[in-house]
Amino acid sequence: MNEGIITRINGPIVEARNMERAGMLEVVEVGTERLIGEVIRVRHGGLATIQVYENTSGLKPGETVYCTGRQLSVKLGPGLLGTIYDGIQRPLDRIAELSGAMIRRGEKTEPLDMNKKWHFVPTVNPGDELKPGVVYGEIQETDSIKLKLIVPPSQKPTLVKTIVPEGDYSGEETLLVAENNDTLGFYQYWPVRKPRPVVARKQLTTPLLTGLRVIDAFFPIAKGGAAAIPGGFGTGKTMTQQALAKWSDADIIVYIGCGERGNEMTEVLREFPELVDPRSGRSLMERTILIANTSNMPVAAREVSIYTGITLAEYYRDMGYHVAIMADSTSRWAEALRELSGRLEEMPADEGFPAYLPTRLASFYERAGFVETMSGTSGSVSVIGAVSPPGGDFSEPVTQHTSRFIRCFWALNRALANARHYPAISWHDSYSEYLIDIAGWWGQQDAEWKAHRDLLMEVLQEEVALQRIAKLIGPDALPDHQRLTLLVADIVKNAFLQQNSFDEIDMYCSPGKQTWMLRLLATFTERSQNLIRRGAMLADINAISALPRLLRMKSEIRNDDKTAMANLEQQISSALDAIESNLR
Amino acid sequence: MKVAGLEYRGVSSIDGPLVFIDNIRGIAYDELVEITTPTGDVRLGQVLDVTASAAVIQVFGGTVGLSQEKTKARFLGSALKIPVSKDMLGRVFDGLGRPKDGLPEPLTADRRDVNGMPVNPYSREYPRDFIQTGISSIDLMNTLVRGQKLPIFSGNGLPHNRMAAQIARQAKLLSEEVEFSIVFAAMGVKYDVARFFIDSFERSGVLHNVAMFLSLADDPSAERLVTPRSALTLAEYLAFDLGMHVLVIITDMSNYCEALREIATARGEIPSRKGYPGYLYSDLASMYERAGRLRGGAGSITQMPILTMPSDDISHPIPDLTGYITEGQIVLERDMHQRGIYPPVAGLPSLSRLMKDGIGKGRTRDDHPHVASQLFAAYSKVKDIRSLASVIGEEELSPVDKLYLKFGVEFENKVVSQGEFEDRPIQRTLEIGWEVLKILPRSELLRVSEEELAMYYDEAVTIKSKK
Ligand SMILES: Nc1ncnc2c1ncn2[C@@H]1O[C@H](COP(=O)(O)OP(=O)(O)OP(=O)(O)O)[C@@H](O)[C@H]1O
């Protein structure tokens, strides 16, 4: 094995000489404690710069650097689901067993339990063709997820010579031998910085249903899409991402806590096993992988954690699953880049960030997509990145560059958050370019879905303009039809946009309930506008006794309670009928 | 304490708090250094950057009086460690953990690296025990829970110290009879501030249960970088080794950040916002994250850092990055302070993120989360209506809006405002909350449930009508 000698230590950046044979992005072990690092710069004279994924305190010039000859990779195979990893795929539960509550550095563990036996069902026979993309076996990884073992992209085409019969096998065992004597088992490695290959990228036409009304109805994201949630501190980025991780209709969730709080990961870890997936009826943890590189963990590992996460996501995508990945927060990741770049004494661009920030952001978001996989199925990776702009100011570099690579922007608004209007997604500054792509899907649920959401959106936008005038002259000075707009907008905000993540019923809103709510609100809006135009008084509408029930329907009517829905609809409509009959 | 180590004579250059030494060997990154000045003073420092033959050292005691030739440096072979023991409660130390009260060093062989180690998120316990501070604006709307990190965002001249002292005095759990031990760290504050806290602890008879780490305004600025870490190292020992419940008060984080900026500038680092180094976030997190509870462990660390926002600007990097790390913030408002409201807790920007799991059914009272949410919603409307009233005049407001204005005043005077020595039980606080909500028409109260309205809103109304 090649070895080098440390010449300088500056925080997570270590320089070494005698590194002529070390490759770019090669993994190395640094010093007597063999801390894990990665070569990020190779220079004339055998000098190499290494970023170290652990605390370098106590490291000395003169200590050895051991080269490993491989790139930073993740281990793929059964046992990923339900696990919490650090940024370089060390399982934190194992680390806790080894080093106690505090993470000791230099700890080495297998990402997956190699002794565990899995029930393997072969899906090929001797003599069958063996080439990348072929599924050679299946394992029921959790009750809700069946793992497919797929021949890796690097395999030279050949034939199956032998394959083990159905049965229980553990990690190291060979499952398949090919004609050319290559062997396949449960596990494979994949370098994290390299996207896994696909056959083709497809159009995005299905929504990723989130159960959050403001997203699904107004700023939807498609399966395979990319979205950003920018917002100042405490505006609800984490809550929104957690809600998506809980309720979105992805098959698999990869949740990356990147430079954020330890307690937030703990919360997911404690809460998810108890929560039940509304679709599969199984524990949410069975479909979730957590990657935790909290703010107090080494900064270089923060940089790599999002690549680790997205590689795991692609692995499941390749089996034909729809995977959603949440990265909280990409700003902390960008700051890790900035810190490392600063220590490398690179020329800074905007606000000290390196000039390659946009390229790196693109290389992350571009890995989202709805694809035809090598195994002939369709799968998707949807990416949702939180952005934490300094001072909540969206003109800063990370927000600006990110918005070039995403098509869905959920802008969190400080004023809404302060008023405890959650989710504080602004209907003024947010947008989704996926709306047209997925409107067809909603059209199948309710032919007028698009018309309804457009009408309500229009009311909301009109209100913004009216509020400006109302602020000058007082709302009572406005004519009735404009005051109706204010009233309806208020109802839409309270009854529809606002959604309390802590309310047992309201935390998840099914597509069926959403289309019903939209229809009810749109009909109410249209009919009231009509009545006012025909001379009804605003006070009459204001006095409808079922209005409080309309405002509370989100938390008082269950997702499947058709009777209550019909009931409320009936009350509203007869109240409007009564006003109408008085007009005649 | 004498530790053998390599000693070097002479340094190659001195720049601000930094010393550069050449022709050295075998020095480790982060190693502790003992610098002896030409006059024989001994100061501590730390290796910030090291190559095979040279090192950059940050001197905690400051570089005043050092010379190129006569300065000596002895490398001590490990990172900065401080002694930890239960006997440190009731004592006063400097920022580096050396006694400052004239008493001897604590008797213990247990010395810990001040940088600590990151807690494994897998090993944390999610904090959920309600702490009653007796301050309504906190208990009702920005609840503190045991193991939370909740800073006070203040401004110069605002009563953050009085408020922190009140919290330290009154904080208790409803379910258990345990006292908080207090670890207090002061960086760059005036002696009066330290004195104020000492007196306040003394008066409430808890001084024996307080460990103080003081690095005051006239102490060298580099020492401020270690002070909070020393305090948290002791706190971790008390909480996680001995199972005690520790409240850590740190003041003033702004001074800490300035010291950090000074070092970064002296090293010629590329600054990010307002000259602060790009790693300010990670650096702050390495301290703030040292709060919480451990799974299976009895103890806890509750952190209450205080920071003064430069020109009351909450978007300044110090409060901004703090808010991104801590679990909420208590914001003090100058305007309320001028109007004589104590504590001047700003209604809208204040937030406690761990509140949701610490209150409600089985913890405080079932209606608590909804009452809090309703008060926030109503108070935010008050703010809008006040600005409308300032344009069109109060008389022009609708009757409901006028009620909101009344509600706003009552809210500030009854819920927020209270005595510095008034310890309000949460039940009383909730009662007051409903009292002010009753100013508003029933139909405006959408965040509380029908049952809650029937129970707390209608109840009183019917009593009144009976009279
Ligand atoms: N949908 C929601 N329902 C109820 N409460 C919410 C919701 N969204 C946010 N909140 C409240 O706002 C608080 C802050 O939200 P969150 O932690 O998600 O903010 P954040 O944007 O991630 O902040 P930071 O950048 O500091 O991590 C939560 O603790 C919760 O009290």
Ligand SMILES: [Mg+2]
């Ligand atoms: Mg967050």
